Amino acid sequence: GAVVSxxxxxxxxKSGTSVKIECRSLDFQATTMFWYRQFxxxxxxxxxxxxxxxxxxxxxxxEKDKFLINHASLTLSTLTVTSAHPEDSSFYICSAGxxxxxxxxxxxxxxx
Amino acid sequence: xxxVEQNPLFLSMQEGKNYTIYCNxxxxxxxxxxYRQDPGKSLESLFVLLSNGAVKQEGRLMASLDxxxxxxxxxxxxxxHDLSATYFCAVDLYGTASKLTFGTGTRLQVxx
Numbered sequence: 533g534a535v536v537s538x539x540x541x542x543x544x545x546k547s548g549t550s551v552k553i554e555c556r557s558l559d560f561q562a563t564t565m566f567w568y569r570q571f572x573x574x575x576x577x578x579x580x581x582x583x584x585x586x587x588x589x590x591x592x593x594x595e596k597d598k599f600l601i602n603h604a605s606l607t608l609s610t611l612t613v614t615s616a617h618p619e620d621s622s623f624y625i626c627s628a629g630x631x632x633x634x635x636x637x638x639x640x641x642x643x644x
Numbered sequence: 645x646x647x648v649e650q651n652p653l654f655l656s657m658q659e660g661k662n663y664t665i666y667c668n669x670x671x672x673x674x675x676x677x678x679y680r681q682d683p684g685k686s687l688e689s690l691f692v693l694l695s696n697g698a699v700k701q702e703g704r705l706m707a708s709l710d711x712x713x714x715x716x717x718x719x720x721x722x723x724x725h726d727l728s729a730t731y732f733c734a735v736d737l738y739g740t741a742s743k744l745t746f747g748t749g750t751r752l753q754v755x756x
Binding site: 564566573574575576577578581625627631632633634635636637638640 | 684685689732734745748
C-alpha cells in the first residue's frame, strides 16, 4: 500500500517558538493532503486541506495564521505551528491518497 | 453538519466473546472506513465500505454498511487480547476518498 511519512515523530518546543512538521507521500503523488489533530483519548479533527500549488482550506475554528500550511510539491506538505502555546500540544496526523486515505505515523508536539 | 457517533465508547470484553461496535452518521454517504489505533500510534486501515450492503471480513473482524439506516457495524468474533485498541469509523461525505469525518472512537479492551 501507499506510504505516508511524517517528520519529526515527536518534538518539544518552548512557548512562543514555531515548529514545522513535514508530511511526505513516499510512493505516490498527492495534489491534496489533509492535516488532523488529535487530543489524548479523543477523536481526530480535520484541521485543513492542503492543496498543491494553492492556498490551504481551513476548517471552521482553525486559525490559518497560526497553523501555516504549505504544499510546495506533489509529495510534500508542511504544517507550521507559529507562536506555539501549551494548548497547541497535541498529536498531529496527515493523510493523503485517492482510493482511500493513507495516514502518516503522526507527530507528537509538546509545548512547554 | 455531519455527525458520526460510535457506541459504545468503551468496551471491556473477555477473550473468546463476541461483540458489535456501532457507527451512526447523520448525513447520506456511500463510503465509510474503519480504522484501528494503538496507543501512541497513528491509524491502521481495516476496511473500506463503498456501497449499501457492503460486508467485509478480515480475521476476527467483520464490517458492514447500511446506507439507508446510516449505520455501520464492526463485529468482533471470539475476541483475543491482540485486538485491544481504539477503533474509529470515518465517513467520507463527498465520496471522493478525501475529507473524512471521524467517529468518537471505541476503546476496546480484551481481557484474558
